[in-house]
Every structure is written in C-alpha cells, then in structure tokens.
Amino acid sequence: MHILILEDDPSTAAYLAKAFREHGYTVDCAASGTDGLHLATGGSFDLLIVDRMLPGLDGLSVVKAVRERGLRMPILILSALAQVDERVRGLREGGDDYLTKPFAFSELLARAEGLLRRGRPEAEDAVLKVGDLELNRLTRTVRRAGRIIDLKSREFSLLEFLMRHAGQVVTRTMLLESVWDYHFDPQTNVIDVHISRIRQKVDKGFSRPLLHTVRGSGYSLREGR
Amino acid sequence: MKAANLIRTSTFRLSLLAMVVFAVSAAVLLGFIYVGSVGLLDKETNAAISAELRGLAQQYSKLSLDGLESIIAERSEDADARGALYMLVDADNRPLAGNLANWPKPRPQGRWLRFEVDFPVGGGEGSHHARARFANLAGGYRLLVGRDIEERIGFKRLITHTLGWALLVTVVLSLIAGLLMSRRLLRRVDAVARASRNIIDGDMGQRLPVADTRDEFDRLSISLNEMLEQIEKLTTGMQVGVDSISHDLRGPLTRLRSQIEGALSRDLDVSVYRGALSNALIEVDRVLQLFDTLVRIAQAEAGAVGMEVLDLATVADEVGELYEPVVEEHRLHLELQGTAGAIVLGNRQLLAQAIANLLDNAVKYTPAEGRIELTVSASPDWVELTVADTGPGVAAPDRERVLERFVRLDTSRTSPGSGLGLSLVAAVARLHHARLDLCDNGPGLRVRISFPQAAALAA
Numbered sequence: 001m002h003i004l005i006l007e008d009d010p011s012t013a014a015y016l017a018k019a020f021r022e023h024g025y026t027v028d029c030a031a032s033g034t035d036g037l038h039l040a041t042g043g044s045f046d047l048l049i050v051d052r053m054l055p056g057l058d059g060l061s062v063v064k065a066v067r068e069r070g071l072r073m074p075i076l077i078l079s080a081l082a083q084v085d086e087r088v089r090g091l092r093e094g095g096d097d098y099l100t101k102p103f104a105f106s107e108l109l110a111r112a113e114g115l116l117r118r119g120r121p122e123a124e125d126a127v128l129k130v131g132d133l134e135l136n137r138l139t140r141t142v143r144r145a146g147r148i149i150d151l152k153s154r155e156f157s158l159l160e161f162l163m164r165h166a167g168q169v170v171t172r173t174m175l176l177e178s179v180w181d182y183h184f185d186p187q188t189n190v191i192d193v194h195i196s197r198i199r200q201k202v203d204k205g206f207s208r209p210l211l212h213t214v215r216g217s218g219y220s221l222r223e224g225r
Numbered sequence: 226m227k228a229a230n231l232i233r234t235s236t237f238r239l240s241l242l243a244m245v246v247f248a249v250s251a252a253v254l255l256g257f258i259y260v261g262s263v264g265l266l267d268k269e270t271n272a273a274i275s276a277e278l279r280g281l282a283q284q285y286s287k288l289s290l291d292g293l294e295s296i297i298a299e300r301s302e303d304a305d306a307r308g309a310l311y312m313l314v315d316a317d318n319r320p321l322a323g324n325l326a327n328w329p330k331p332r333p334q335g336r337w338l339r340f341e342v343d344f345p346v347g348g349g350e351g352s353h354h355a356r357a358r359f360a361n362l363a364g365g366y367r368l369l370v371g372r373d374i375e376e377r378i379g380f381k382r383l384i385t386h387t388l389g390w391a392l393l394v395t396v397v398l399s400l401i402a403g404l405l406m407s408r409r410l411l412r413r414v415d416a417v418a419r420a421s422r423n424i425i426d427g428d429m430g431q432r433l434p435v436a437d438t439r440d441e442f443d444r445l446s447i448s449l450n451e452m453l454e455q456i457e458k459l460t461t462g463m464q465v466g467v468d469s470i471s472h473d474l475r476g477p478l479t480r481l482r483s484q485i486e487g488a489l490s491r492d493l494d495v496s497v498y499r500g501a502l503s504n505a506l507i508e509v510d511r512v513l514q515l516f517d518t519l520v521r522i523a524q525a526e527a528g529a530v531g532m533e534v535l536d537l538a539t540v541a542d543e544v545g546e547l548y549e550p551v552v553e554e555h556r557l558h559l560e561l562q563g564t565a566g567a568i569v570l571g572n573r574q575l576l577a578q579a580i581a582n583l584l585d586n587a588v589k590y591t592p593a594e595g596r597i598e599l600t601v602s603a604s605p606d607w608v609e610l611t612v613a614d615t616g617p618g619v620a621a622p623d624r625e626r627v628l629e630r631f632v633r634l635d636t637s638r639t640s641p642g643s644g645l646g647l648s649l650v651a652a653v654a655r656l657h658h659a660r661l662d663l664c665d666n667g668p669g670l671r672v673r674i675s676f677p678q679a680a681a682l683a684a
Contacts, residue, residue, distance in 0.1 A: 085531045102513055154546060180547055184521075184578040185514050187585045187646065193550035216506055 001116060002026045004045040006036035006062060007078070008054050016049070019105050020112075033057025037065050045073055047116055049108075052079035052090070060093045067094035074115035078103070087183060106217035110169040117165065128163040131223040133202065133210055135163050142202075149201050154179065159198055162211070162221040171218035195219055236410045240403025248395050255388040263381045270372050274358045278370040282360050290321075290366065297322040297368075308373035310342070310355055316365025325369070329357065336360070338371070354378050413442050429457045470519065474512060481508040518645045521578065525652040530572045534679055537608055538563030538601040540573060544580040545599045548588070556593040560600075567603040570679040571657050579653040582646040583612040583672055591616035591669070606678050613671040624663040650674070 003020055007013040008031050017027040028043070030036035033054040040048060040062070048066065052059040063075055077095040079086060090098045097111050128135045132145045140156060142149045151159060157179045162170055172191040176182050195211065203209040212220045285293040297311045301324040304311060312323035320326070329340035336359060341352045357371025416434045423431045432453060433446040488501035524530060545561045552559040569576075580599070587597045595615040602609050619627055628651040650672070654661040659676040 088531070100517075104510075176547075180543060182543075182547075182577050183574055184581065185517060186547070186581050187514075188548075188551055188588060190547050190551050190581075193554050194547075197550055216503065 001046045002028070002044065003047045003049060003112070004036065004040055004043070005029045006031075006033065006040075006048070006050045006054060006059065008032065008051060016105075016108075019109070023109060031055075033059065033062045037062050040066050040071065041069050047112055048073060048075040049112070050075060050077050050095070052077055052081055052086070060090065063090070063094045076108075076111060076115060078108075104171075104217065106169060106214070107171045107173065110165075110171050110174060110218065113168045114165055114170070114174065117168065128160065128166075130163055130166045130221055131208070131210055133163070133221075135160055144202060144206065151198070151201060155194070155198050155201070158194060159202070159221075162198075162219065165221070167220070167222045169214045169217050169220050174218070230411060232407075234407040234411055234414075237403045237407035240399055240406060244396060244399030244403065247399060248392055251391055251395055252388070255384070255391060259381075259384050259388065263377070263384060266377050266380070270356060270374060270377065271358075274356070274370050274372055278358050278360050278368065281368055281370065282362060285362050285366075285368070290364070293368070294322045308376075310357055310369070310371035310373065312369040314367050314369075321366070323369070325371075328367075328369070329355075338369070342373075417442075417446065424453065429453075429460065473515060477508050477512050477515075481505055481512075484508070515645065518649060521575070522645065522649050522652045525575055525649070525656045530575060530656065532570050532572055534568060534570055535573055535576075536565075537567040537569050537571070537576065537610060537676065538565065538603075540576050541580055541599055541601045541610060544577050544584065548581070548584045551588055552584075552597060555588050555591075557588065557591055558594075558596045560596065560598045562598070562600040562602075564601060564603050567601045567608045568679045569608050569657065569676040571676070572653075575653045575656065579650045579674075580610070580612070582650050586646055587612055587614040587616065587670075590614065595669075603678065608676040608678050610674045610676070611671060613666045613669060615666065615669040618665060618668055618670045619663055621665075627663070628661070 001024075003025050005013055005016055005020075005027060007016065007029065010031065013029045013031065017029055020027045028039060028045070030039050034056040036050070036054065037057060048063075050059045050062055054062065057065070059077060059079070063077065066075065074096040075094065076097045076099060077090040078099055078101060079090065080101045087098045087100075096115055099108060099111060126136060126138045128137070134143045135156075136142075137160065142151055142156065142159060158175060161175065161178050173183075173185065175191050175194075176184075176186070195213075199209075199211045203211055208224070210221055210223065212222065214220050281293060281296065284296055288296075294313060297313055300309070301311050301322065304324045310323070310325055312325040312328065313321045314328055315321055318328055320328075325342065329338050329342070338357045338359065340355055340357070342355045343352055353373050353375035355371050356374045357369050359367055359369040361367055413434075413436070420431050420433045432450045435443050435446050435450070437443065484501050484505055488498055542561060542563055545559060549559055584597065584599065591597060591614040597615075598611065598613040600609075600611040600613075602611075628647050651661055654674050657674075657676055659674050662673045662675070664671045664673065
C-alpha cells in the first residue's frame, strides 16, 4: 500500500511517514501543494493524506485538482481548522474523510485503514462474517454460531460498521461520525456504553470474545486476540 | 490650537473657496451694474453732445456765423442750469460766443476733450469735471459743445466704492466665518483625537465626547462609542477567557509534567512507564478536548457557521438515544418527548453538542433513581427545548454565573468536566437567536432554550 502525505511541517511529515512505515506502508511526502499535485498525478498511490493549509497550492485546491484529473484514490484531509463547516467543505471538494489536528496517530491510522478497505467489493456484500458471527444486511438479522442475536436498530448499525472494518481499529469518533453523523467529542463515555451493550449480546456466553477494546484508541472486531 | 492647524483644516479651505466664489460673483454682479448704469449714462451724454454739435454745425452752414453766434448766446443763457458748455472761437482762438471763458487747456485728443472747469462757469463755486467735443467749421472757426459730468463722476465713484466695500466685507466675513467654523470643527476633532489617543494608550473605558447637538459629529461619535463598547466587551471577554484558559490548562499540564518527570527520575519497571504514559495520554486528551470546546464556543460566538432548516425534535431524539444507555447505566430514567413541526434554522452539529452537554450535566449531577426529561415543543412562534433533571439544581443567584466560561459550582472540582459545557450551550443559543433560561425544576434544574420558529421557512 502506497501513501502520499502532503504536509508542510517537516517534523509532522517525518513523524507520520515513520509511523506509517512501521505499519508496513510505503510512504512518499511532499511539502507543498504544487509538488504534491505533481507527485499524485505522476505516481500511483492508494491513499492521499492532505494537509488543509499548504504553501503553493492549498489543500482543498489540491483535492479538487486531483479529482478533476480523474484520480479516484481515497483522500483524507488533515486540518487545524476545527470549524464545523470546514469539514463539509473538505468533503464537498472531493475528500473522503476529514480529521482535525491535533489527532492521535491511532485515529489517523484507523481512518486510513478504513479508507483503504473501502470500495472493495466484500464491504458491500449482503452478508458480513467475522468468525462465527454473521450479519445479514438485507434481512437485518445477526446470528452467532447459528443463534439469532436480537439487536436494536442503532446497535445493528454499530455492529455493521465494526464488521465492515473487521480487523481494524475503529475509534469512538469514527463510530459517532458514521453511525450518528455527529462530529463532536461527548464528555461522557456514551459510545463505550453502547459498545458494552453490544458486547453483552454478541460475546456473552461465548468462550472467544470478538469485540476487543484497544486501549487509548477504540475498538476492534476480530477473531482471536 | 495653532493658527497653522486652523488654516490647514478642510473647513477653512472650503470656506476660503466659498469666499472666492462669492467675491467673484459679487464682482461680476457689481460690474454689470456699473456697466449698465455708468456706461449707459456716459453713452447718453456723448450722444447728446454729438447731436447738439452736429445740429449747431448744420446751423452754421445754413445761417452763417452771425446766426450761430446768436443761437449759442441764446443757449448759453440757461446753460449753467442745464450743465451745458458752449464755446465758439475764431482762427486765432479768440472767443466769439459761449459760456466758457477760455478754450480748455488740455490739448485735444481726437475730437473729445476732458477738462476741469469752475462751475457755475466763471462764478466758481468749485471745479467741476466736464466732457466736450469740438468741430472745425469753415473759415477756421471752432465750435465746442460740452457737458458738466461732475454728478456722473460722483455716481461712478459711489458705485466703485460700493463695489469695493462689498467685496471687502464679503472677504472679511467669509474669512471670519471660515476661521470660526474651522475652530469649532478643529476643537471637536481635537477632542475626538485626544480621546482616541487615550484609548490607544490603553484606557479602554474612555469614550468619544458627544456634544448632544445630534449633528453628524455626534452621530459619528455615538456609532464609534458603540463600537468601542463592543470591542471592550470582547477584549474583556477574551482577557477573562485567556485567564481562565491559562488557569484550566495549567492544572492538567502541570499534572502531566510531574507525571512524566516522576516516571523519568527513577529506573522503573516497564509496566510503570506504561502506566505513566497512559495517564499522560488521558491528561493530554483532556487538554485537547478543552481546547476543542473553546474553539467551538469561539466559533459559535463569532457566528461563522452554516445554518440549515431542520427539525429540532429529530436532533433531540438522536442525541437522546445516544445518551440513553449512559443514563440507564447511572440508574436514571430518561423521558423523551418530541412534537412534530419543531422547525428551526440551525446548525445541526452545534445543536446536537448543546443537547449532549445538557444531558452530560444532567447525568453527572442527578443522583441515582432520578429522572431526566428531554422535551421539544412547538408553538406558532417558538420552538422550545427543555432538559430537566431531578438533581440538586442551581441556586437562583448562581444561574447567570454558570453560563460563563470555566465556572463550576463544584469548587473542589472533583467531578470531571471543564466548566465549559453550559458556556457552549449559551454560545449556541446566542448563535441561534434563542433565549436560554435556567429555572427551578422543584427539585432539580430545568434548562429551557426558546428558538424562533422557522416553520415558515421550511414550507
């Protein structure tokens, strides 16, 4: 997997490049919008991570230009602008996800992995499977080891999101964004309580838990540890 | 106030310009009068002299010298009364007839003469100006016909004087008026400049002087004062904000620092380092969250957010559902009540966060077995959102204060929270032109936000 990072702050760029490489990615960096656009159109990248504010050509213009050239790889926009509307603008210009600085690398990684997985055909399959857990999107039923698990509508959406990102880390804000479409940090652990309810229904009574808590980042649905 | 300053004012320059325009038009007007009166009189006199001279010359050719002499003598009899002058001389300049004693002194230039003569002629009450024309007759005789123009010259002088005085008065009056106006203007400008200088030097309480005359200066000063009021409020708010931020960030940052320092000072087991780092991470997250909230408040207060027409009941429903498990975990009961048609013009994200903050507070402060109500109701004018709990409530005197930033009634600050939750709610309410009321729920707190109804917009 080949990632292009457009970030003008050298230490942030170096840190991100190092961290992504440690997770097995190939990384290229560009420090200005014009260089970045040049690289992006020249090479074949699986993911673009674009800082909102760049010298030369600003991040949003790069995203727009990349899309105008017909490139369809996912783009994640990083921004120090926390404004509510900025996010909408970023996504409207052709970004696929938007993350506000400062962020935890685990959050960025989780989102990058989510974007890289997205668009693969199995994600749109009617039936999602993780181990002996099975979720049917058409009949909206969930079974584990053949036994039907009764979930409320929102719990179903949560589990569906977790299963679509099976094996990856999913953060609390990602869940709040994708299941509720809200982009704020609730002070109390609202998401944790929802997850613990699902865990009660999905994992209770089974020897091998599927829904794992990843300390400091979020959750991961996967077989084994 | 220096004279140079006075002259440099635009008012003075304007009044100077007005003065020049006025003086020129006065001069042109008086010039017309002069030409129209004096010029006309001169022309008439000349015409009369010429006509009489021509007539007498004809008489001479018809009646010969004797006839002319007798006519002139006849006309000379009442000449003094008419202000007329006659003289007939022969080739040797000897007077033959007329009321003039001598041929006038100045050598003639052309046929017209100007000279002074004692008047009445010969009698001499004083010297008068006269104007005359002569003709050479056959036989070397010369005939002169003239008029006393003393009166005309007096009239001319009067008009010239009047013109001069009028111009002088115009110039002087405009100069005085210009100086007075400039001085008055300069005084007010100086007062405003002085006040501004004081404000620049840091006296934010200073206001521009208002003279209560309701003139354009007052209107300007009043507007500027309103602006200063707003700026002062914002700066004070910002100052308080900065103070509170430094206060509230210093706490977690100090804890963070001492944790890292403590962990580094000794050789410890890896698990201890891990623990210290996880605590540090939690601490950092808290700081970041605080920061984020502050940015959101600032944003809502600046009003730089997109608005859409939305159903508040739906938003309340979604946030209520998000909080339901937490509420139940705290062994509380959440009652959701929504009505259709609760349409407001708002920002969905900020509204959701405001509701979430209110629910956060309710969950935090309501003891177990308590009730939380989240209600949205609509009337033709208002859409009301109410969050009520059965917690300890907020005493009436504190209700204003809790809306301010970083104010927490729990002074020991043992329970988690930034003290920003209600500030954000207040900022969001302001952004939506909504009224925020904190009232008694007997027992507990009832927070009510009244939004202007936007159902008409949705249609």
